[in-house]
Amino acid sequence: MEIKSLRYFLAVAREENMTKAADMIHVTQPTLSKTLKSLEDELGKKLFTRHSFSISLTDEGMLLRDRAEDLIAMADRIEKEFITLDDITGGDIYFGLAESYQIKYLAREIRILKSRYPGFIYHITSGDTEQVTEKLDKGLLDFAVLCEKPNTAKYDYVKFPEADIWGAVMPTDHPLAMKKSIKVKDLIGQPLFCSEQSWNNEIPAWAGDDFERLHLEGSFRLSYNGSLFAQEGLGILLTFKHLVECSEENGLVFRPLSPKQTSELYLIWHKFPSFTPIAEKFLAQIKTSFH
Template sequence: MEIRILRNFLEIAREENMTRAAERLHISQPSLSKQMKVLESELGKKLFIRSNYNLHLTDEGMLLRKRAEDLLDLSDKIIHEFKSLDDITGGDIYLGCAESYLIKYLAMAIKSLQTHHPQIRYHITSGDTVLVAEQLDKGLLDFAFIVEPPNLSKYNYLEIPETDTFGLLLKKDHPLSNKPCLTVDDLLPYAIFCSEQSIHSDLTRWCGEKIDQMNISATFNLTNNAAVFVREGLGLALTFDKLLEISDSSSLCFRPLSPTLEVKMYIIWKKYQVFTPAASLLLEEMKHMLQK
């Protein structure tokens, strides 16, 4: 299976039309159609449902699209890495970051590194620990910033010297806004939004057996999206402190939990990982900064 053919397959999937895809790829439509027939024959599965004007992916085609996107991302990363092996002044670094104000340590390391290496480019993916760890395992990332203890059999790590504090994002006119902190019993009557990761680890650790009584009405990955739901009065969002800038004019407020619920952040990378010069520079800068 050729990388070139997979790129052409993705172009067809995006355009949903063989002729338009061929025009964008600057190849003939018959040639592109023949490539797809060979690909279907090679995989032994039908990839497209053909109509008079459009093409739609079959379930097998959707699976190939996901796998091809991951494979091509990795292929592009390999090309960039080899191009940058002899270029210590530049290069690309790929990072996966959980939502946390402790990402400030990454920002400080990058700011320091830019003083002498302004040509380095940074590509940052945001998501929960499961998402960024999965991309790290696939080789799509150099480092991941996660908010749970790392798997020591798979990763090396650095520990951030601060913690994230959980609390609830709620409207200022909400009945609970008058309380300085919120208990499990305070939350039971209300709809709660939180991440899947929090349900299975953090919230369960805090609630104990009362987790089954919690009304988890929605899950989210990004606090900014959850805040929109909170503003509409749909519920309360479990999140970290300091993720949102809440001014006096904001309709929202943040209240910590009681007892306090905190988590630490870790920078992880795969064991025996071979870094590009740019990634090695960032790692050394982060080590130096955390030692201080």
């Protein structure tokens, strides 16, 4: 199975049209059709369903699309890494980030490194622990940022300088907005929004025996999206301080949880990494800065 064939396949999967895909990747339609037919023969599976004016992926095609995207990303990354191995002025670093205002510390370190090595390029993706560690384990990321203590059997880490503070975001006219802090009993009977990861970890640790009396109205990976639902009065968002703008203008307030609940933030990497020179420089810099 050739990388070129997978690139052709992904082009057709994106465009859902053979002619448009052929134009996009600058090959003839017969060449593209022949390549895809060979790919189907090689795998022994039908990858596309042909329609009158379009094509769609079969279940097997959707599986290959997911795998091919990772393979192409890895191939592109390997190519870039070898090009920049001897380039002392730059290179690429790939980060997977959780949500936290403390990302500002990471941004500061990236700015410092960029000033020293102008050719340095950084790539940022966002997600929860499951999403970013999956990409890290596949070799698609150099570093990941987690809001929970990492598996020290697999990863080394440095801790960010501060801890994130948990609280409740709600409309300014909500009855609980009058309180200075929010206790577990205040949230019983209230529709709540939270990330699925935090609902299964941090919130039970804070709520204790009363956790079973809390109601998750919906889960969000991004706090900003959850805040829009809170803004409409659909529920109370449980999230970190500083992630959502709370002001008179947008009609939202943040009230810290009581007793105080915090989460540490960690920058992690594999115990036995194969870093590029620029990633090595970044790691040495951030170890010095964060310690």
